[in-house]
Amino acid sequence: xxxxxxxxxxxxxxxxxxxxxxxxxxxxxxxxxxxxxxxxxxxxxxxxxxxxxxxxxxxxxxxxxxxxxxxxxxxxxxxxxxxxxxxxxxxxxxxxxxxxxxxxxxxxxxxxxxxxxxxxxxxxxxxxxxxxxxxxxxxxxxxxxxxxxxxxxxxxxxxxxxxxxxxxxxxxxxxxxxxxxxxxxxxxxxxxxxxxxxxxxxxxxxxxxxxxxxxxxxxxxxxxxxxxxxxxxxxxxxxxxxxxxxxxxxxxxxxxxxxxxxxxxxxxxxxxxxxxxxxxxxxxxxxxxxx
Numbered sequence: 384x385x386x387x388x389x390x391x392x393x394x395x396x397x398x399x400x401x402x403x404x405x406x407x408x409x410x411x412x413x414x415x416x417x418x419x420x421x422x423x424x425x426x427x428x429x430x431x432x433x434x435x436x437x438x439x440x441x442x443x444x445x446x447x448x449x450x451x452x453x454x455x456x457x458x459x460x461x462x463x464x465x466x467x468x469x470x471x472x473x474x475x476x477x478x479x480x481x482x483x484x485x486x487x488x489x490x491x492x493x494x495x496x497x498x499x500x501x502x503x504x505x506x507x508x509x510x511x512x513x514x515x516x517x518x519x520x521x522x523x524x525x526x527x528x529x530x531x532x533x534x535x536x537x538x539x540x541x542x543x544x545x546x547x548x549x550x551x552x553x554x555x556x557x558x559x560x561x562x563x564x565x566x567x568x569x570x571x572x573x574x575x576x577x578x579x580x581x582x583x584x585x586x587x588x589x590x591x592x593x594x595x596x597x598x599x600x601x602x603x604x605x606x607x608x609x610x611x612x613x614x615x616x617x618x619x620x621x622x623x624x625x626x627x628x629x630x631x632x633x634x635x636x637x638x639x640x641x642x643x644x645x646x647x648x649x650x651x652x653x654x655x656x657x658x659x660x661x662x663x664x665x666x667x668x669x670x671x672x673x674x
Contacts, residue, residue: 398518402472405514408507409522410479416504417570418442418480419492421563423555424505424570425548427453427524428476433554443481446524447474453527460531468520476522497566505570509577516578517585525551583661588668589639590660593630593646595653602630604645609638633663 413428421436423429431445438445450473494500515522529543538546548571556564595601598615605613613632620627634642639657646653 399468399471402468402515402518402520403475405511405518406472406475406522407479407511408514409511410476410483412504412507412511413442413480414483414487415493416500417508420495420497420500420504420566421555421559422497422501422504422570423551423563423567424501424508424574425525425551425567426522428522429548429551429555429567430524433551433558436558441481441484443477443479443484446480447477450474450477450524453524456531457527460534466520468518469522472515472520472522473524497562501566501570502573505573506577509574510581512574513578513581513585517582586662587636588660588663589634589636590658591632591634591639591642592656593632593653594627594655595630595646595650597646597650597653598628598630600649601642601646601653605630605632605634605642608645609634609641611638633660633668 409428416422417424417428418432418435421432423432427446427449428442430449431442434440434445435442440448454470454473492500493503512522525544525547528547532538532543532546536543549568552564552567552571555567593601602613602615605611611632611634613630616629616631618627618629619625632642643655646655
């Protein structure tokens with residue numbers, strides 16, 4: 384029991400650390416690429432970049448103020464459905480950008496080429512947001528607006544988010560120029576693709592089925608050495624007509640390599656099928672209940 388508690392504590396610490404790393408990557412992408420080139424790729428950050436043109440307040444502080452307002456509205460209208468990591472990530476992001484604005488020369492920019500800034504800034508921010516989302520958190524902002532629209536106008540969350548982000552890019556085009564607006568829209572598209580790729584890559588596991596005469600040895604290895612569970616199905620060979628057992632388990636990539644090596648040693652004639660599991664929820668993997 385104590386070991387399980389330590390493992391759970393380690394997982395929680397890891398989640399908070401990864402969320403923090405994701406926030407820092409997103410803050411760097413915003414300050415180094417997106418903000419100096421006025422690329423408002425959706426979200427509260429995009430709104431803050433547009434508003435910064437009219438209001439002499441830093442993007443970080445504008446982001447924090449808007450998140451405070453949105454969280455208050457969300458608690459009143461939707462209810463307290465936002466986890467601690469989401470609140471932390473939202474204000475850690477705003478704080479990180481605010482600190483960078485104070486430490487870095489406002490005139491400094493990695494590149495003033497809009498295409499390069501859009502591609503590299505959005506790829507970086509997508510990686511950062513993917514890390515945050517993968518820890519059952521978000522950076523708040525337009526997620527809240529989308530949920531409010533979903534509740535009162537009955538628009539799907541995905542469509543609501545797309546509508547909000549599209550309006551932000553239109554605002555960028557009106558505020559700065561049409562070219563910046565188009566690059567902002569390109570940023571939204573690249574960002575969605577990058578986030579999905581990061582989340583899928585981080586959560587990718589191997590779904591494995593094994594047919595072997597050494598079922599007991601293999602199942603004990605999975606449970607005792609790999610620390611994973613397994614399920615045994617009873618079947619019948621279509622060709623031989625003999626009763627057989629099919630062992631099923633889900634492993635991460637490193638564990639699967641260890642299992643292959645072990646099976647090769649104990650039963651080279653074993654039959655194995657492997658498929659990618661894009662996301663695995665439940666005991667030993669990602670919690671089904673979001674924070």
